[in-house]
Amino acid sequence: MTISYNWLCDYLPVKPTPEELSVILTRIGLEVESLEKFEAVKGSLAGLVVGEVLTAEKHPNADKLKLTTVNIGNGEPLHIVCGAPNVAVGQKVVVAPVGTTIYPSSGEPLTMKRAKIRGEESLGMICAEDEIGLGSSHEGILVLDAALQPGTLASELFKPAQDWIYEIGLTPNRMDAMSHIGVARDVCAYLNNAENTQQYRVQLPEIKALPKADTPLAISVTIENTDACPRYAGISITGVQTAPSPAWLKDRLTAIGVRPINNIVDITNYILHETGQPLHAFDANAIKGNAVVVRNLPQDTVFTTLDEKERKLDAADLMICNGAGEGMCIAGVFGGLHSGVTDATHSIFLESAFFSAGSVRATSFRHGLRTDAATRFEKGVDISNTVFVLQRAASLICELAGGKAASEVIDVYPQPLPKTKVDVSYAYIHKLSGKQYEPAKIKNILTSLGFEVIKEAPEGIQVTVPYSKPDISLPCDIVEEVMRVDGLDNIEIPTHIVMAPAITAQPDKERVREKVSNYLAANGFHEIFTNSITNSKYFTPEVLEHTVKMINSLSADLDAMRPSMLESGLESIAHNLNRKNENLLFFEFGKTYKVAAKGYQEDDHICLYLTGQQTAETWIHKSSPVDFYFLKGFVINVLAQLGFSQLQWAESESASLQPAWEIKVKNQPVVTLGGVAAQKLKQFDIKQAVWFADFNWNNILALLQKNDNFYKEIPKFPAVRRDLALVLDKQVKFAAVEAATRAVKSPLLQHINLFDVFESEKLGVNKKSYAVSFTFQDPQKTLTDKEIDGVMDKLIKTFETQLQAGIRK
Incomplete structure (x- = not known):
């Protein structure tokens, strides 16, 4: 998850330094894997100043160069050789004095040094916009407003965006932190706990009243599959002008690695990263029958997605359809080619909905579509946030794209989902965490995170879980929330450990x-x-x-x-x-x-x-x-x-x-x-x-x-080997010899080994000879020949009777 420092601070009542914020995030379980500085313009125009061209004369040794003197507001004018065709006396320009490093839009950085160009000294450079990263034009030097004062810093004039970007290693269950407001909520909870207060709260963005369109555009909403889509909200906006986004919006998105496209798409992406709620904008003219129907289409229905690919739908895929029953969007996953916003779009229908995590995940994997929207929905979004996010996005569209609301907010929510209730005892929190938390601290942490205490007793509490935390349903989840916000570093390591012996299942x-x-x-x-x-x-x-x-x-x-x-x-x-x-x-x-x-x-x-x-x-x-x-x-x-x-x-x-x-x-x-x-x-x-x-x-x-396997002492007494050559029918396997040997059941016999197989006509028709060694040993004494001969006699009789073996002498 990528988080912008400046963006996050918009929702915080206080502004820690980037380094302090990094420590806080890691302490509360949002591990910061990297912290990097972002610059919209590489180098942020450091060292560049506004200069006034005092003179501009032809270079004596070059037809296309000019000798200029430039006032940069701090002493003697600089002598600069300039090759731009548009340089002229009286212009206000951007100057890079000696020692300044410039970062071109393409190419390597360049540090200014004293130089002689065709025999004339040059103490800097008058810059074109591409030479300092402000654009791509190289037709001539950048000419500024004539009213500017020489010596003005270029960084103050252009104010290029700067930011600090956090890369947070989120665990899969933390969908509540997949947005800037979600992270801000955790930071506020940490600050409240650190200062034992409730004064720190997320500063939500203001939603301005929407301007009304002269002509209404009513689009109805029907949900046929309420299991896969419990809530669906939308609003019609007309008079929209698709255009590039303002610089601040482009900078916000670029800083977190999202490519700006146009104002409508950029606003939906902005809201996604602000609130964690995916949105979708339809071209209102593509909604046949002025009706939106959330339903499933028949098996193998062909649908063309935004990437211009035709996909065969599964009957389980939830679709957003128009009044004619035609698919417009794969719900929560990917939009359709023929209903999306284009440069020609002037009326839109903006969707904000809650789709079942299981439904979205199955559809996403089925079609191989791993989109940002699907990633959010499959982890669960905040169903209580649906209308707020819609109003926030509509407000920005009206402000930045010139739109006007052509309908009221439509909110179809037939069966409101109840909040999850969890009972947890203070003793259980102590047992699981290893720390004795004060009840007041526990309640302070939970209420700061959006939990509501509905029952309280000396031994514990019952809380309702905010919709923003769908992963929490068990008492151990509550303990985790308390531990991480209070700080895992605050749990003392005990000086001794008490344990009871346990019997484990065997074998391990x-x-x-x-x-x-x-x-x-x-x-x-x-x-x-x-x-x-x-x-x-x-x-x-x-x-x-x-x-x-x-x-x-x-x-x-x-x-x-x-x-x-x-x-x-x-x-x-x-x-x-x-x-x-x-x-x-x-x-x-x-x-x-x-x-x-x-x-x-x-x-x-x-x-x-x-x-x-x-x-x-x-x-x-x-x-x-x-x-x-x-x-x-x-x-x-x-x-x-x-x-x-x-x-x-x-x-x-x-x-x-x-x-x-x-x-x-x-x-x-x-x-x-x-x-x-x-x-x-x-x-x-x-x-x-x-x-x-x-x-x-x-x-x-x-x-x-x-099987009882015990260690045993290595025998002190020697082993004795006896060899025997058995003449057998060819079809007799050595496994039969082993089985016959085991049938004798002698405790003295420790090992049997086949060390030679011999076949010859001299042995008889279809005959072969096995040369077998037998190893005998008694762990209590040295064996005698008589004892070994007794066992060998039994073996020979067994081979002769069971295998019809002959003994080679």
């Missing part, structure tokens, strides 16, 4: 997430964040049956909540591959969404995406691509970090992954992993293999709640 979700993130980051993975909203074209009709569709989609390519995280990750991979970043290890925490039996379901995931080479190619070894086993290693290690070691592996069916595997822990699915199918890669124009793992984070956290 954030610590678990951090543990996994740290492991992956330490192993070369980069965390990515992708959009939860994706493109429905990525998915099959079967998947889309349970996909959450966007009612108000941001674009045609973002129309569904993702049912899977694979596609959004592949978008990131494709983006990197297209920029020659080909070796990628990504991980992402995110959510997926689907339509459930009762509403919608949201699931948490962590996903791994791998593609490219495991390591860079060097002289000592060649690079090797990432593969399933590379992915599997990280998956197992992540699960090990979480305390899961007894993993159940099974092949899985998946249209997106080929091959696909599923890992279960205690019969609960925790990971799906595999290679991304070629058809899926083709959707994203990815031409290299991608490996993917999807962790079901909800199931993992649920298992952690039931």
Whole structure:
């Protein structure tokens, strides 16, 4: 939010310095991010004076130059060489003496120095208007009123506007401070609190009586959709002359970064930044039937907006229509091409209305129209201010554009909105703020902000909330108002803190997430964040049956909540591959969404995406691509970090992954992993293999709640390894060997590992050999051969009976 110091001071009963005001604004929660000086004319004509040309003779060494002497009112006349064709004796001119810096309308600043021009001394410069930033003409020097006295400062003569501009970092809820009067209200509340008084009040602008037109222009107003438009006011003004705005109005708007257009448009912009209420002016001749109707038009009605674009309206878009049912303006968002004010306009209908924040926001995003008006309405405007703002704008239009009121103010407000009531106790204010405020101070702050105390008791108060603060509805909101106006700096930091021990839910979700993130980051993975909203074209009709569709989609390519995280990750991979970043290890925490039996379901995931080479190619070894086993290693290690070691592996069916595997822990699915199918890669124009793992984070956290993980002492006694070579049918997976090993249930067996796979015709038809190592350890003692042989015998019998394995000797 941009605020002008001079403009703000118009509404303040006192005028702090710009620096003092900056401190006050920051103290009351309107953080000043920058404070910069504004000059309508760069340099503000500093050092320039009025001079009188005493002599003007031809330069002896140049045909187009003249030697002049100029009286600037402070001693000997200056000798100045001048090249302007219109310089003459007796003229009053603007002079830049030696040492003065001038700021041209275009080009770099120039500081005057003693100079010799074609052999003649020159002690300054007689200036044209473009040379000092007063205009664009360079046809000759600027000739002033002959009555002026030499030595008069040019800054006093032209009085170029100067100001201080604040850039305030507003939080989204502070719509009440999105105007100069709103900020002034907060400043007055601060001053009242600082001096324990009620004398500081916002000085509202005077509204002059409107001149009446000889011929009335009656335009009726009807509201058909009172939910989206609870209040609508308007007035007809005739005899308007569209012209450039006066200098003071242009300067006010330019100072805050608003480009002046013409007096009518400039006045509506001025009122917007003065009061926070958007206005709209219609050309009265474009209002067919002399009637304004606030209504919704049928779905896909074509409407041409001010930017000359044809837009298809949604049935939910609120429109301002004429008596013929034709749209003239998208309510609260953007005007229409054929009803706006032009240079030929002489009669206008001025609108001041209150539109529903939700309606305006939905329409604004639906059509991609982020206007100043929409920004205000979607945060909520002051419904009680509607008529005052209309009268203020009409007064300025009559004053600056020569208009006359051709109707009374029309105010359609069928169901006045009640004020919000909030009860708050003094004990609650103390509890939440940490400071014991006196009840008198609390009431003083709130009444200064426009609240009204309607009930009062020893333990607390009940207040009504002003319409200018639609975000306030809870007791904590009242506490915030008291704290910020009194000053957050005034809350003392306690010397000690009293706290009670608390039991938190286990596991700590954030610590678990951090543990996994740290492991992956330490192993070369980069965390990515992708959009939860994706493109429905990525998915099959079967998947889309349970996909959450966007009612108000941001674009045609973002129309569904993702049912899977694979596609959004592949978008990131494709983006990197297209920029020659080909070796990628990504991980992402995110959510997926689907339509459930009762509403919608949201699931948490962590996903791994791998593609490219495991390591860079060097002289000592060649690079090797990432593969399933590379992915599997990280998956197992992540699960090990979480305390899961007894993993159940099974092949899985998946249209997106080929091959696909599923890992279960205690019969609960925790990971799906595999290679991304070629058809899926083709959707994203990815031409290299991608490996993917999807962790079901909800199931993992649920298992952690039931899993007791304790620290244990490192065993003092040595581990013993035994190897075994098993001859098996080719279709037997190693997962079956692991399952058979677990079935023995020996506490001594700590680890099983497959270290070689051998296939040969010597083993038999469709046979293969697994070389497996078994690690045994007892934390209480050193194992004997007899104990280990006993377990090995059980393992061999299990393999022979369950897997029909042969033992290679």
